[in-house]
Amino acid sequence: MSSSGIHQPDRLHGLDALRGAALLLGVVLHASMSYFPVTIWIVPDTDNSPVASAIFFAIHLFRMTSFFLIAGLFAHMMLARRGAFGFIKDRVIRIAGPLATFWTPVLAAIIAGLVWMAAIRNGGSIPTDGPPPPPLMLETFPLTHLWFLWVLLILYVAMLVLRAPFAMADRDGGRGRFVDRITGALIGPWSPALMAAPLAIAFWLTPNWTPFFGIPTPDTGLVPNATALTAFGTAFGLGFLLDRRRDLLVRIERLWPVFTIVALGVGTAAMVMLGGPVPELAPVTDPELKAPLAAVMALAVFASTFAVLSLALRFASGYSAVRRYLADASYWVYIVHLPLVMAGQILVVNETWPWFVKFGAVIGGTMAISLLTYELLVRHTFVGRWLNGRRIPWRRQAGPVLAPAE
Numbered sequence: 001m002s003s004s005g006i007h008q009p010d011r012l013h014g015l016d017a018l019r020g021a022a023l024l025l026g027v028v029l030h031a032s033m034s035y036f037p038v039t040i041w042i043v044p045d046t047d048n049s050p051v052a053s054a055i056f057f058a059i060h061l062f063r064m065t066s067f068f069l070i071a072g073l074f075a076h077m078m079l080a081r082r083g084a085f086g087f088i089k090d091r092v093i094r095i096a097g098p099l100a101t102f103w104t105p106v107l108a109a110i111i112a113g114l115v116w117m118a119a120i121r122n123g124g125s126i127p128t129d130g131p132p133p134p135p136l137m138l139e140t141f142p143l144t145h146l147w148f149l150w151v152l153l154i155l156y157v158a159m160l161v162l163r164a165p166f167a168m169a170d171r172d173g174g175r176g177r178f179v180d181r182i183t184g185a186l187i188g189p190w191s192p193a194l195m196a197a198p199l200a201i202a203f204w205l206t207p208n209w210t211p212f213f214g215i216p217t218p219d220t221g222l223v224p225n226a227t228a229l230t231a232f233g234t235a236f237g238l239g240f241l242l243d244r245r246r247d248l249l250v251r252i253e254r255l256w257p258v259f260t261i262v263a264l265g266v267g268t269a270a271m272v273m274l275g276g277p278v279p280e281l282a283p284v285t286d287p288e289l290k291a292p293l294a295a296v297m298a299l300a301v302f303a304s305t306f307a308v309l310s311l312a313l314r315f316a317s318g319y320s321a322v323r324r325y326l327a328d329a330s331y332w333v334y335i336v337h338l339p340l341v342m343a344g345q346i347l348v349v350n351e352t353w354p355w356f357v358k359f360g361a362v363i364g365g366t367m368a369i370s371l372l373t374y375e376l377l378v379r380h381t382f383v384g385r386w387l388n389g390r391r392i393p394w395r396r397q398a399g400p401v402l403a404p405a406e
Contacts, residue, residue, distance in 0.1 A: 012249075013319055015070050018312035020327030022067040023334040025059050026145065027370075030338055031362045032056045034345045035355045037278050043117055043345040047355040050277035057277070060214055061267060062304035064148065068232040069305065071152060072239025075159060080243075084160060090389075091156050098387060099149040102335050107144055109339035117346055139221045145338045147219040154224065155236045176244070183241040187248045189258050192306050195234055196298035202230040203294035208283040211293045212274055214301060231301065249313055256310035263300070263307035270300040331387050332378050333370040340366040 033041035035052035079087045119126045143150055166176075186194055203209055206216065206227045215231045218224035242248055252259075273296060274280060284290045316323060344362035351358065378384045385391040 012073075012317075013323070014312040014314075014317040015073065015309075016327045017316040017320075017323045018066055018308060019070045020323070020330035021312075022063050022070075023330035024326065024367075025063050026334050027337045027341060027363055027366050029056055029059045029063065030145070030341045031345070031359055031366070032059075034349070034362075035359055038281060040279075040281065041345075042114060043342060043349060045345070045349055045355065045358065047353065047358060049355050052355065052359065053279050054271070054277035057212065057271060057279075058267065058304075061270075061301055062263075062308050064215070065231055065235040065301055065305045066308055067148070068151075068155070069235040069239040069242075069309065071155070072159075072236035072241075073243045074239075075156065075236070076240045076243035079159075079163075087156075088160075091153070094387065094389065095149050095152055095156075098331075098335065099146055099153075103144070103146055106146060106335070106339060107142060110144060110342065113339055113342035113346065117342075117349075120346065120349070138223055141220065141222045143219050143222075145219065146335070147217065147224075150222070151218060151224055151228070151232055154229075155233060158233070159236070159240060179241065180245050183238075183245050184248060186238070186241075187245075187251050189255060189262075191252075192259070192262060192299055192303040195238065195302040195305075196295075198234055199227070199231050199301060200295045200298035202227040203298055204291060209290070209294075210281055210283050211270075211297055212279040212281065214297055235305065252306065252310050253313035253317075254310075256307070256314045259303065259307040259310045263303040266296060266300045266303045270296045328379070328388055328392075329371055329374045332374045333367070336370055336373065337366055340369055 032052045032055045034043045034045045035048040036044075036056070037048050037050050037053060075087075078090065082090065115126055199215075203211075206225070209216070209227075216225050216227050218228040270293075271277065273293060284293055341362060344365045345358075348358045348361055353361075378387065379392050380394050381391060
């Protein structure tokens with residue numbers, strides 16, 4: 001994608017919008033966790049509802065697989081445009097750099113929130129008899145919500161390593177055309193089932209798998225769990241191949257009614273099999289129950305992923321200044337949002353408001369602060385160039401910028 005104007009014909013506005021939405025929905029996802037009918041979060045609220053856990057479940061099904069699919073497509077696009085060296089340089093600056101820079105202050109802010117909540121529970125004083133933190137090791141390293149940057153870097157390395165021998169051997173393009181034909185065969189009403197098969201096996205093989213949470217989040221440890229790598233790696237790989245076959249995006253777009261109906265049906269079936277919106281947080285141990293749950297959950301993940309992908313292509317492919325702005329801001333919002341969400345949850349935890357009022361207040365406050373700091377501190381400064389590939393001058397209509405997943 002070029003950055004020379006707003007309305008380039010090759011600008012994938014629908015995918016930009018979906019990528020931004022996937023990151024911004026992280027605010028909603030984490031805000032909902034206080035209001036589950038069972039305690040799963042460090043800021044549990046006595047005002048709660050099964051609706052909150054249903055919101056979490058629906059978002060968690062598709063959010064990160066959609067993100068990594070788009071990341072794979074943008075990775076191929078950038079690799080083709082800039083070459084391997086240019087690609088590596090850009091990813092080090094815009095992915096590894098923010099991870100290294102923001103991890104420490106974000107973790108410190110999260111710890112401050114933990115101490116604050118502990119003091120509230122302890123009558124206003126900080127408890128001194130808590131357990132010591134685990135030692136920093138490969139298995140315990142707290143990546144926090146910035147884990148997605150680390151997994152992106154792993155997938156970029158894997159992509160470059162796996163691609164290199166094929167690129168050297170395929171001088172005449174014959175093997176590439178064969179791969180393109182395979183990609184074409186993958187895309188159709190059957191796509192969610194094909195993509196779900198490896199993930200279903202991974203779910204089945206995962207010890208202590210808790211079906212409600214689907215893909216185990218690799219937020220602790222520098223070696224991601226195999227299930228997450230399977231889910232996000234297959235999504236990333238498909239996106240990488242789709243950029244070679246842009247015509248298949250039209251096919252996906254046309255299938256939006258099929259994908260949407262299947263996603264709603266399978267997602268509802270998964271929720272019913274899990275006992276409804278009040279989550280059962282115990283790992284599934286019965287093999288006769290685990291097998292169908294693994295199959296249905298895996299299908300729900302990729303059916304919902306293809307549904308939101310097709311809907312974005314169908315209904316958000318035109319240029320929108322608001323969507324463009326939010327897509328540009330989403331990287332910054334996601335980096336800073338979790339400590340803000342925690343602070344908001346703590347500030348309202350003792351209020352007597354209905355849960356949905358608290359939920360809305362936390363989301364609204366987090367988004368307001370995140371977008372204000374983006375506008376004042378990021379968008380028009382060197383930080384905007386660092387994170388988004390371009391600094392937008394003040395008092396000038398903003399053209400498109402490169403997305404962090406590109």
